[in-house]
Amino acid sequence: MGEYNDKQLLEMFQNPETRNLAFNYIINQNQERAYWHIRKIVLSHEDANDITQNTFIKVWKNLEKFKGDSKIYTWIYTIATNESINFLNKKKKHYFESLDVVSYLLSENFSADSYFDGDDIERKLQKALLTLPTKQRIAFNMRYFDNMKYDEISGILGTSVGALKANYHHAKNKIEEFLKEN
Amino acid sequence: MNKRTDIENLEKRIPFTVPNGYFQELKFDIQEQCKLEEKSSFISMLKLQIITPVLGIMLVLFTLFNNKTEIYNKEISVIELTDNDILVYLEEDILQGLIYEYTDLEIEEIDEFMMEQYDYNELIYEL
Numbered sequence: 001m002g003e004y005n006d007k008q009l010l011e012m013f014q015n016p017e018t019r020n021l022a023f024n025y026i027i028n029q030n031q032e033r034a035y036w037h038i039r040k041i042v043l044s045h046e047d048a049n050d051i052t053q054n055t056f057i058k059v060w061k062n063l064e065k066f067k068g069d070s071k072i073y074t075w076i077y078t079i080a081t082n083e084s085i086n087f088l089n090k091k092k093k094h095y096f097e098s099l100d101v102v103s104y105l106l107s108e109n110f111s112a113d114s115y116f117d118g119d120d121i122e123r124k125l126q127k128a129l130l131t132l133p134t135k136q137r138i139a140f141n142m143r144y145f146d147n148m149k150y151d152e153i154s155g156i157l158g159t160s161v162g163a164l165k166a167n168y169h170h171a172k173n174k175i176e177e178f179l180k181e182n
Numbered sequence: 183m184n185k186r187t188d189i190e191n192l193e194k195r196i197p198f199t200v201p202n203g204y205f206q207e208l209k210f211d212i213q214e215q216c217k218l219e220e221k222s223s224f225i226s227m228l229k230l231q232i233i234t235p236v237l238g239i240m241l242v243l244f245t246l247f248n249n250k251t252e253i254y255n256k257e258i259s260v261i262e263l264t265d266n267d268i269l270v271y272l273e274e275d276i277l278q279g280l281i282y283e284y285t286d287l288e289i290e291e292i293d294e295f296m297m298e299q300y301d302y303n304e305l306i307y308e309l
Contacts, residue, residue, distance in 0.1 A: 032279025060216040180186045
């Protein structure tokens with residue numbers, strides 16, 4: 001499979017003859033990145049699998065209308081983030097609980113998840129992350145684990161770079177305090 | 183007292199795994215789901231293209247039927263009028279005119295009536 005830039009991919013997608021080729025290329029280039037981004041938010045493999053598929057269905061349905069004002073992968077990240085947040089909000093409504101309780105449930109679930117192979121400190125780090133508000137946790141994941149630049153994160157979450165930097169610093173302190181006490 | 187860990191010094195590894203061959207399967211699952219979505223959107227659009235005109239025709243027929251019923255009801259109400267109702271309706275100047283048509287009046291009586299109806303002085307000025 002050849003290399004295509006975003007502009008070429010969008011043109012190929014507009015053409016019915018090359019639409020599938022373009023979409024397959026996009027899946028290949030982005031599915032793992034999208035999956036791991038979602039997985040770090042929802043923790044469960046089954047849930048992450050469902051949300052990843054929903055994300056790419058939305059990409060398929062809306063790529064024709066995408067204006068190219070950001071990179072395709074940034075756009076996919078945005079969809080994946082929104083789908084994950086919507087999933088957590090639905091879970092919150094389903095259990096009539098606050099997001100704190102949902103975070104606690106996630107925390108208990110991932111510990112027993114057979115698709116978790118972290119050591120003790122990594123387990124504690126994940127529990128510490130779950131004490132953060134959802135959007136702050138997502139921003140922290142993108143900076144800490146994915147090493148994304150602040151302006152990229154800003155484009156995805158719609159938060160200013162300054163606020164993101166302050167949030168990261170605050171989150172880091174809170175996590176380190178949690179690890180010290182636990 | 184526990185020492186505080188600087189998390190920047192940790193390995194930053196994602197401690198989650200996936201089943202073997204998962205990402206190969208994921209690609210095909212996504213493609214299948216997209217095909218199903220296309221089919222169901224096509225069916226929804228087809229339903230919309232059929233249902234909307236049918237609803238439109240039903241609405242037009244309903245409106246026409248309603249109008250006809252109203253006209254029919256009005257005709258019936260005229261038929262249901264009594265003789266007394268009709269007489270009351272006719273108790274206007276028209277009635278007087280009709281009566282004059284069918285009675286034998288002397289010329290003097292007609293003149294007297296006309297003077298009551300019109301201002302005689304105005305008539306003189308006009309002449």
